[in-house]
Amino acid sequence: MMRNFFSNLFRMLALAAALAFLGSLSASAQTTPPAANEKELLEYLKRCPPGQACDGRVTIPDQKSATLVQDQGRRWQERMEGPVKRWGGWFLIAVVVLLALFYMMRGRVKIDSGLSGQKIERFTGFERFVHWMTAVSFIVLGLTGLNIRFGRSILMPLLGEDGFAAVSQLGKTLHNFTSFAFIAGLVLMLLIWIRYNFPAKGDGAWIAAGGGILKKGVHPPAGKFNAGQKLIFWAVILLGGAIAVTGIIMMFPFYFASMSGMQLATFLHSVLAILLIGVILAHIYIGTLGMQGAFDAMGSGQVDLNWAKEHHSRWVDEMQGRKATGAAE
Numbered sequence: 001m002m003r004n005f006f007s008n009l010f011r012m013l014a015l016a017a018a019l020a021f022l023g024s025l026s027a028s029a030q031t032t033p034p035a036a037n038e039k040e041l042l043e044y045l046k047r048c049p050p051g052q053a054c055d056g057r058v059t060i061p062d063q064k065s066a067t068l069v070q071d072q073g074r075r076w077q078e079r080m081e082g083p084v085k086r087w088g089g090w091f092l093i094a095v096v097v098l099l100a101l102f103y104m105m106r107g108r109v110k111i112d113s114g115l116s117g118q119k120i121e122r123f124t125g126f127e128r129f130v131h132w133m134t135a136v137s138f139i140v141l142g143l144t145g146l147n148i149r150f151g152r153s154i155l156m157p158l159l160g161e162d163g164f165a166a167v168s169q170l171g172k173t174l175h176n177f178t179s180f181a182f183i184a185g186l187v188l189m190l191l192i193w194i195r196y197n198f199p200a201k202g203d204g205a206w207i208a209a210g211g212g213i214l215k216k217g218v219h220p221p222a223g224k225f226n227a228g229q230k231l232i233f234w235a236v237i238l239l240g241g242a243i244a245v246t247g248i249i250m251m252f253p254f255y256f257a258s259m260s261g262m263q264l265a266t267f268l269h270s271v272l273a274i275l276l277i278g279v280i281l282a283h284i285y286i287g288t289l290g291m292q293g294a295f296d297a298m299g300s301g302q303v304d305l306n307w308a309k310e311h312h313s314r315w316v317d318e319m320q321g322r323k324a325t326g327a328a329e
């Protein structure tokens with residue numbers, strides 16, 4: 001009985017050892033060089049000659065996933081890690097420095113005639129809701145997007161690899177979901193404000209006068225939106241629209257675009273997003289620190305009458321004319 005037990009045990013152990021040996025043989029056969037382990041695979045990828053695609057083999061239907069190195073992809077990566085990151089970073093730093101210098105030289109644009117104490121409604125509750133939905137989603141998208149491009153260099157040294165991985169994973173999820181609020185905001189803004197944003201008489205003179213913010217006491221006339229605001233509006237709609245389209249292309253890989261299309265979409269998304277962040281930094285500056293009374297327009301929706309007369313005199317005339325005749329806006 002005991003002898004039988006030991007001989008069975010011995011046979012089972014021998015069988016297990018043989019299976020393990022065969023298993024290791026087949027595993028090494030599947031991972032024949034160059035991909036014996038991760039380190040060797042990386043070495044192989046580094047040796048992949050320029051101008052050549054280095055492919056492996058896959059048994060799933062998506063044959064694209066067998067491409068380990070694609071030469072065009074390598075150039076794309078160099079461009080993204082090189083000029084896009086370098087020039088994009090310097091561009092954003094330059095915008096912040098220029099705004100700070102402008103503030104130091106010009107100071108806050110004050111209401112020259114002082115506060116009147118009388119208010120006029122500038123934006124309705126719905127207009128402000130649309131603005132803040134777009135603004136908040138833009139800030140979330142901007143921060144989480146910048147983390148994708150710059151986080152490895154800036155945040156990873158501070159948070160460590162694991163911390164950075166956790167933050168980036170959360171950031172990526174936020175970026176994907178917040179994009180829908182941003183797109184909704186763009187569409188609504190276009191619908192409610194397009195009528196005020198076509199070029200009009202006086203826009204050229206407004207630009208020639210630097211919008212009245214370069215020199216004290218200069219107040220070029222403007223309608224509800226001045227030429228500067230019109231430029232911001234179209235930058236948000238056109239750049240934001242292109243960012244949204246390229247973002248959707250990236251969100252559904254290879255659904256709308258080929259490999260080259262995906263690379264182009266990522267490149268454009270990154271460059272246009274950085275450009276628009278620069279534009280919006282200037283917009284945030286003038287709406288807060290840069291100009292007395294401007295924030296109220298999107299804060300409470302009510303601005304001081306003297307502020308309105310100095311910055312949007314045609315709009316005030318129009319509103320007061322309507323009020324006098326009892327017409328609705």
Ligand code: HEM
Nearest residue numbers: 141142145146148149179182243244247248250251270273
């Ligand atoms: C509106 C809809 C948007 C969609 C659908 C979208 C989608 C995406 C997707 C899928 C990625 C790639 C993420 C990854 O690598 O896994 C990405 C990256 C990025 N997004 Fe967006 N995004 C949108 C808006 C924005 C906005 C408004 C900004 C800027 C304020 C922005 C800035 C960025 C940046 C800087 C990157 C990194 C690109 C790179 O250099 O690799 N995105 N976005």
